Amino acid sequence: MNPAYDMTYRVESFERGQAHRVRTVEQRIGGKGINVTRVLNQLGRYSRATGFADHIFSAAAELEIPVDFVHALPWVRRTVVISESETGTATALREPGATVSNPHAGEQLTVRVSGLLPAISGLVIAGSLPGGIDPGLPAQLARTALAAGVPTICDLDGEPLRLAAQVPGVVLIPNRAELQRLLGTLPETPEDIVTTVRPFIDDGVAAVIVTRGELGMVAVTGSGSWNASLPAPLAGNPTGAGDCATAAVIDVLTKPEAPDWPALLVNAVATSAAAVVIPLAGEIDRRLRDHLAPTVRVEELQAGEADPVPTGEAI
Numbered sequence: 508m509n510p511a512y513d514m515t516y517r518v519e520s521f522e523r524g525q526a527h528r529v530r531t532v533e534q535r536i537g538g539k540g541i542n543v544t545r546v547l548n549q550l551g552r553y554s555r556a557t558g559f560a561d562h563i564f565s566a567a568a569e570l571e572i573p574v575d576f577v578h579a580l581p582w583v584r585r586t587v588v589i590s591e592s593e594t595g596t597a598t599a600l601r602e603p604g605a606t607v608s609n610p611h612a613g614e615q616l617t618v619r620v621s622g623l624l625p626a627i628s629g630l631v632i633a634g635s636l637p638g639g640i641d642p643g644l645p646a647q648l649a650r651t652a653l654a655a656g657v658p659t660i661c662d663l664d665g666e667p668l669r670l671a672a673q674v675p676g677v678v679l680i681p682n683r684a685e686l687q688r689l690l691g692t693l694p695e696t697p698e699d700i701v702t703t704v705r706p707f708i709d710d711g712v713a714a715v716i717v718t719r720g721e722l723g724m725v726a727v728t729g730s731g732s733w734n735a736s737l738p739a740p741l742a743g744n745p746t747g748a749g750d751c752a753t754a755a756v757i758d759v760l761t762k763p764e765a766p767d768w769p770a771l772l773v774n775a776v777a778t779s780a781a782a783v784v785i786p787l788a789g790e791i792d793r794r795l796r797d798h799l800a801p802t803v804r805v806e807e808l809q810a811g812e813a814d815p816v817p818t819g820e821a822i
Contacts, residue, residue: 508558508645509604509635510568511586513537513789520593530592535789536568537586539633539662542750542789543757544572546778549791552758555627557619559612559637577619579612580605580637606638613644620648624655629761631753632671633662646670649677658760662753664688675711678760680753682718697734700725701808714768716756718749718779725808726772732808735772737799741783751791752779773803 515533540556547554556568560576564583568574584604590597609615620630630652632645645667652659653676660678661671664685671677672689686700687693694700704715704727714728723736755778759771781796782789 510538546754579609642666751782
């Protein structure tokens with residue numbers, strides 16, 4: 508919906524208020540949907556990105572991945588990541604982006620996605636929305652896709668996430684901050700996450716997968732709930748790691764057999780971790796992914812003691 512140029516500045520160490528000598532600078536096309544598309548193609552699953560962009564960004568994207576953008580933005584934002592080689596940490600600065608210049612942009616994207624549905628096996632709707640776009644557009648696209656029998660994931664925030672959470676059959680993948688804004692509270696333990704998101708499952712959401720950074724992931728579905736994590740977190744650049752997890756999830760959901768949720772979580776955690784060691788967002792180390800997968804620990808969960816938050820009040 509709101510792509511970006513991902514800029515990575517590598518420095519020895521970063522201190523606020525100080526001048527820094529940048530060792531290297533790298534730029535690539537990015538944004539959540541772009542990252543998901545790149546990783547899926549890296550995993551051997553053909554994927555195409557659509558959304559809003561300008562002509563310059565579209566031309567740059569076409570050199571790397573299959574894209575089909577609605578040209579509705581006057582310019583495309585940047586995400587700047589300052590990567591410290593001394594500590595392995597990263598600091599991200601995310602621009603909000605431009606307001607769409609085309610008043611019919613939302614309708615045009617709806618037509619474009621509807622035209623793609625007969626030929627695709629899965630849909631991911633991800634990222635922030637540019638100014639001028641109805642926050643209900645992602646939920647509308649999700650309803651259309653699910654009605655056509657296409658598995659759909661929504662990786663959103665704020666009002667778009669709240670509206671998408673009312674779509675029966677959708678899979679939601681919020682991180683901790685996005686979940687807190689959705690619920691108005693932050694569940695601390697995996698068991699509390701199960702309790703607080705269970706009402707969404709009861710109202711028809713197919714699954715809620717909460718990405719918890721170095722703590723792993725929690726999946727709540729109609730058939731059970733699980734927590735998955737690595738024995739120890741990896742240091743590096745976490746930017747885009749959640750998008751890599753989303754790619755791993757849709758990769759499984761598009762297959763004809765019913766998902767094995769513990770196995771899905773193993774794959775998602777390993778794929779996400781294999782992105783952290785890559786300095787640039789939206790790419791994985793496939794050999795590391797295969798090495799990490801057998802070490803991922805999965806445990807089945809029961810609901811915690813926290814009071815559940817009714818879906819209708821989770822604003």
